[in-house]
Amino acid sequence: MKNKGMQISAFRLGAIAVMAIGLASASLTSVSADSTPTFGTKCTTEGASTGTSTNSLICQKGDSGALKWARVRISSNRQTPVPALHANAGTIEFHHWRAEDKAVFADIISKFEAANPGTHIVQVIESSNDYTNLAFSQIKGNPKSAIFVTSRGGQFTQFYNGGLLRDLSNERFVKSNVISSALTPGTVDGKVYGVPYQSLFNDPIYNADMFAKNGWSVPKNWTSLLAFCKTVKAAGIIPFAWPAATRGNAGQIMNSFLMNSAPDLATLTSRIAAIDTGKADLTQPWFVDIATKYQQMNAAGCFPSNVTGYNDTVAPADFASGKAAIYPTGTFGMSTVTNLNPAMKGKMKIMSLITVDTKPLYEGITNNTFILHVNAKSSSRDQNIARAFLSFLTTADIAQQYAVGTSQHVSIVNVDYSANIDLLNTSDIMGKKLLLAPRFLFNNVTTVRNPLEDALIAIGGGADITKTLTDTSKTIKQGLGA
């Protein structure tokens, strides 16, 4: 019986896959890497007038030159989305580190509680650092934490190894409501253990208004990037507001440096794995090449003065106030910028940070800020509440509320971003060839990734490449051997 069930599942999966491929290649207008989308109020008006309400849209000039809405190509399985599950009465805890999402989640929770009388969800929020370090032991010892988040990579693996992640593979809301390609970070051996909820793009945000006024164009390759830095610096503007003093966000540009550093993804993955396990050190030519580029950016004036003391409080403030042209973190930084200066709304766009002069393998980075999980160690009643809440979060209206409220894209189908001009203006990145942030392929965050990123930050600040990489390699190997 079991085998038969598996055969049926395999058949259904195969049928879904065929449908998905067919639908993904349907004749809808889609955004390609070479297209030049046009954004702004005109587009919003035109889009609104079509009454289109479907998957993520961007505005694009068609063959006739007219603006029209185009569906961003996302590999959804295109099943009809399903409604949220019903929850039984009870109270559970929702553990996460997104303090900035607290209000939006609170509103969503109140809607969920209204739809499910007798159900209560309590948000337990910690700082991201504390969450990274302490969440596993806290959640492991607290079965009431029935729904929680993990970060992709090391933390997800830790929770998976600890047996805390419920298998969600057979949940209809997972199959039908979540963009299938976005499920990868929450999947192990074909089984889905979590829903990567927030889709973000760890690519530099630039002040499109400033670019237009100064006649600057977005650099398309490494040489033009260095030239761009010199031009912008000469104009008295900080080219890249790189927050080197805040490791977490300083490390975002490393994704872009990594994405085109190898001939293919397999090579990149194996190179990172070799460093992560201590089999290779940082003095390999390919990594020295990356470090050299950090140094070149520093020499070209791309970074502000005293860059190693330039933190993530100053960087968005400089960008928001027009002192900097580019804020090289990601789409998640846009809400900070508009909070600092509401006039920046609608003026930001996203760019590819291309660090080669040849044809790039990838044009951008994507990632999931967090993956939502149901605690496998919670009681079945509490797991049911958690499942129902998770299904609620994957409905289009709620996901749209979350997306608009937090200024972040989501990995849920049928979400319309037109209510948030900044999300809309950066949606074109979805049409480019993107790589899942390789920075998070390092599983040993404390012993490998942190010192590695510190080394690149130091080199970006002017430190000697050979000495820094040699010393850091030694530290990494000794740390791994401890």
Next chain:
Amino acid sequence: MALPAVAIYSFLYLYPAISNLLYSTQRWDGVTKAQFVGLHNFKYLATSDDLFHKIVANNFRFSFVVVILQTLFSLMFAIFLLKNTKANIFLRTLFFFPTILSSVSVGLIWTFLYNPNFGFINASLKAIGLHKLALNWLSDGRYSLYSIAIAQIWFHTGQMIVIYLAGLQQIPAELYEAADVDGATRWQQFRNITWPMALPTTAVVVAYTTIQTFRAFDLVYAMTQGGPMNSSDLIVTSIYNMAFGAYKFGYASAESVVLVVVVLVITWIQRRTLRVDYGSK
């Protein structure tokens, strides 16, 4: 009668301490089954972990600077504020004020003060023409540790002033009156009366400050997280990172055993050096 106290002490102190000793002989990631490795963790710490050696050296430098300056400042301020005048009582409150702040707040305040681009310290230095002294306080490995040490001194000096005031107020006023009659100068009074009489208090302050500096974590974590390039990492931040960052609980336990031994040895040396004999009093 002593049984409840012994039980509480055993549960809250002995059990964790013995558990820690046990963990230090294991390789354990907090998830999978612990593996007994004998003294391997200690051997690796002693012979192969250059980063830990650097961190221990950092901690000694940090401790040296803080113990000397904090003791000096607290003794100096306590002497100035000894008399119970209204102004002195106000100033004592003022100096004690940082102690009641949370360490994270203190860390944030000093992070802003040290900011190389808009911080008060660099802005002041630039305003008076000392551009060369406007440094990258927390982001340059040469200065980060000492910058945190200054914040630590600011944070805790008020506490030590209180201890010194209590000690200095125990010195009989007659001794100073007799010294005045004999024509002793202020310096002679300090050297021959205040300093010897305040020695037991100094021993307490020095021991307390030493332990405080070897337990330091909060300010480092709030200000630099041990960076850049581990230049401001201290033993406790290393233990924390090893345990809750790298999930090497056994190794972190071994580090904490080393920490206890280091603090015990230093405190013993300090007591010998200051020749404090509480038993004869």
